Amino acid sequence: MTDKSDVKLWEQIRRHKLAYYYILPSAIVMALITAFPILYQVWMAFTNFNISNLRNPHPQFVGFANFIKIFTNQVPLENFNFWRTFAFNVVWTFANVFLHVAIGISLAVALNAPRLALKKVYRTLLVIPWAVPSYISALIWKNMFDVDFGAVNQILSSILGHAAKIPWLTNPNAPIKILPFLSYAFYADLITNVWLGFPFMMVVATGALQSIPQEIYEAAEIDGVNERGKFFKITLPLIRSAMLPAIMLGIVWTFNQFNVIYLVSGGGPLGTTEILVTQAYKIVNPGGLYGIASAFGLIVFFILLGITLITNRVTRATESEI
Amino acid sequence: MKRQTIERLKHIYLHAYIIFWILIAIFPVIWIVSMSLNPVNVLRPTTLQIIPKNATLEAYKKVLTRPYEAYPVPFVKLLFNSLFVAGGTALLSVALASTAAYAFSRFRFPGREIGLLGFIVTQMLPATATLAPLFVILTLLHIRNTLYGLIVAYASGSVPFAIWNLKGYFDTVPKELEEAALVDGCDRHQAFTKIILPLSIPAIAVTFLFGFMNGWMEWMLAWTFLTKPTNFTLAMTLYNMQGQWNTPWSQFAAFSIIISLPVMVVWFLLQKYIISGLTLGAVKG
Numbered sequence: 001m002t003d004k005s006d007v008k009l010w011e012q013i014r015r016h017k018l019a020y021y022y023i024l025p026s027a028i029v030m031a032l033i034t035a036f037p038i039l040y041q042v043w044m045a046f047t048n049f050n051i052s053n054l055r056n057p058h059p060q061f062v063g064f065a066n067f068i069k070i071f072t073n074q075v076p077l078e079n080f081n082f083w084r085t086f087a088f089n090v091v092w093t094f095a096n097v098f099l100h101v102a103i104g105i106s107l108a109v110a111l112n113a114p115r116l117a118l119k120k121v122y123r124t125l126l127v128i129p130w131a132v133p134s135y136i137s138a139l140i141w142k143n144m145f146d147v148d149f150g151a152v153n154q155i156l157s158s159i160l161g162h163a164a165k166i167p168w169l170t171n172p173n174a175p176i177k178i179l180p181f182l183s184y185a186f187y188a189d190l191i192t193n194v195w196l197g198f199p200f201m202m203v204v205a206t207g208a209l210q211s212i213p214q215e216i217y218e219a220a221e222i223d224g225v226n227e228r229g230k231f232f233k234i235t236l237p238l239i240r241s242a243m244l245p246a247i248m249l250g251i252v253w254t255f256n257q258f259n260v261i262y263l264v265s266g267g268g269p270l271g272t273t274e275i276l277v278t279q280a281y282k283i284v285n286p287g288g289l290y291g292i293a294s295a296f297g298l299i300v301f302f303i304l305l306g307i308t309l310i311t312n313r314v315t316r317a318t319e320s321e322i
Numbered sequence: 323m324k325r326q327t328i329e330r331l332k333h334i335y336l337h338a339y340i341i342f343w344i345l346i347a348i349f350p351v352i353w354i355v356s357m358s359l360n361p362v363n364v365l366r367p368t369t370l371q372i373i374p375k376n377a378t379l380e381a382y383k384k385v386l387t388r389p390y391e392a393y394p395v396p397f398v399k400l401l402f403n404s405l406f407v408a409g410g411t412a413l414l415s416v417a418l419a420s421t422a423a424y425a426f427s428r429f430r431f432p433g434r435e436i437g438l439l440g441f442i443v444t445q446m447l448p449a450t451a452t453l454a455p456l457f458v459i460l461t462l463l464h465i466r467n468t469l470y471g472l473i474v475a476y477a478s479g480s481v482p483f484a485i486w487n488l489k490g491y492f493d494t495v496p497k498e499l500e501e502a503a504l505v506d507g508c509d510r511h512q513a514f515t516k517i518i519l520p521l522s523i524p525a526i527a528v529t530f531l532f533g534f535m536n537g538w539m540e541w542m543l544a545w546t547f548l549t550k551p552t553n554f555t556l557a558m559t560l561y562n563m564q565g566q567w568n569t570p571w572s573q574f575a576a577f578s579i580i581i582s583l584p585v586m587v588v589w590f591l592l593q594k595y596i597i598s599g600l601t602l603g604a605v606k607g
Binding site: 023035044057106136293294301 | 329333337347349354366417421434437447449452455458461462477482542560561581585593
């Protein structure tokens with residue numbers, strides 16, 4: 001029985017020989033530069049691979065020592081704390097995605113008002129943050145958060161009428177006392193990333209709103225439904241299924257938002273704004289702890305896999321509800 | 323009459339709300355432009371003015387002649403490195419992806435589903451998570467400290483997306499065209515190079531530009547892998563400027579604008595593709 005299906009499989013493979021020829025070049029390169037590094041990473045994660053092994057790649061096997069070091073915060077780097085980083089990463093992701101979606105939908109709804117002038121111009125201007133490379137915007141915002149010369153404090157000063165000297169990137173304390181684990185730098189990162197991310201959600205929501213016929217709103221108006229009711233009873237439920245995939249994508253993006261965290265706050269002060277991917281980077285550069293970095297990368301991979309599976313399930317569940 | 327006034331009031335409110343967000347959206351852009359016009363001798367400007375006093379293009383001139391204070395690497399060399407890396411990445415990923423995408427689009431062979439899925443899964447790992455093995459392997463191959471090593475590393479990141487993008491386009495090209503060619507005596511290879519590829523030039527161009535933009539803006543791997551200033555790219559130079567305390571902000575601003583302007587122009591040209599690609603990809607999961 002197995003023999004027969006083997007023959008069939010072989011026959012099929014032979015029949016599609018050409019297909020494999022076409023895939024071969026990219027498969028070889030991907031195997032060399034993606035699959036092989038991942039396997040190599042699994043091996044490295046169980047060794048004490050460090051800078052000296054770059055010349056002589058025969059590190060010692062250390063079992064689960066790297067993982068234990070990570071989970072017990074024994075990694076020899078300043079301010080290393082896996083659990084705080086992980087918790088912060090989750091808070092960071094949800095705060096951002098919530099604001100992205102709220103602002104994005106509110107703007108899309110505003111732009112969807114019938115007979116509103118200048119819609120096209122408004123839309124073009126509002127997607128500008130998306131068009132600027134995130135690397136550049138992060139560096140620009142970092143400069144804007146400078147205590148003495150940054151634009152943010154200067155604007156606040158002119159609004160308040162006295163000199164505002166908010167230590168955005170230097171003070172590890174929390175400005176909002178009921179959220180003691182969120183330093184000033186968190187808010188600087190948050191403002192930057194909200195600025196960066198709301199246009200995407202706005203564009204997705206705009207697309208979703210096109211599919212709602214205007215007649216539904218007119219009918220609701222005749223029935224005496226107010227603006228609020230229209231939004232919560234008609235708009236939100238009808239755009240939800242189109243928004244969910246974008247929200248999932250947003251969650252994964254924000255969870256791995258390296259550029260904003262690394263360039264604006266650098267994970268500091270005192271590691272208060274470190275997320276997993278910036279920590280992973282620092283273990284390699286300047287840390288040079290390749291073995292631990294590999295273990296850390298594997299942990300990040302499984303966390304991401306978990307998030308993807310959970311969000312996938314949530315999306316499916318809510319979809320079947322409708 | 324009354325209805326109209328209500329709508330007008332509502333519109334005033336909406337305009338105000340939208341304009342508020344537009345101001346926020348464009349403020350950093352205006353700020354960076356105004357910053358770049360500052361005289362070079364001002365290390366950090368202390369006042370907010372859209373057109374600063376003694377506005378000058380001095381900063382642009384400075385970064386175009388000597389972008390690196392510490393090393394005499396000319397701008398042209400950095401530009402060449404950036405173009406080489408970005409162009410190489412784009413070419414390599416299009417070359418690798420187009421044949422693979424063709425196979426995935428036209429043949430139903432064993433392993434097709436797993437192959438497509440495998441390309442997606444590799445995309446899930448953020449670059450920093452695979453940084454350690456990539457660094458070690460490229461070092462052992464003696465290409466880590468070269469632009470070629472960088473191209474190989476970038477291509478591995480952009481090939482999966484390129485395959486999906488091209489496969490989606492190949493799917494829309496009617497099969498009958500190839501079948502007719504096969505009947506007329508073409509072989510598969512000719513059908514691919516003479517019919518599918520020329521018909522897919524728009525999709526190939528878009529894929530090429532995506533690869534190019536990735537290579538153009540990436541700084542993190544480059545900063546980790548390259549050590550010789552003569553190999554540095556424009557994006558790395560900007561990151562380095564940020565680190566140097568004595569670089570005037572006007573030069574940083576001018577350099578940012580020079581680097582990002584081409585990317586922004588390409589982005590607005592490709593806007594439709596980017597949006598449809600992302601939302602489609604998201605819907606398909």
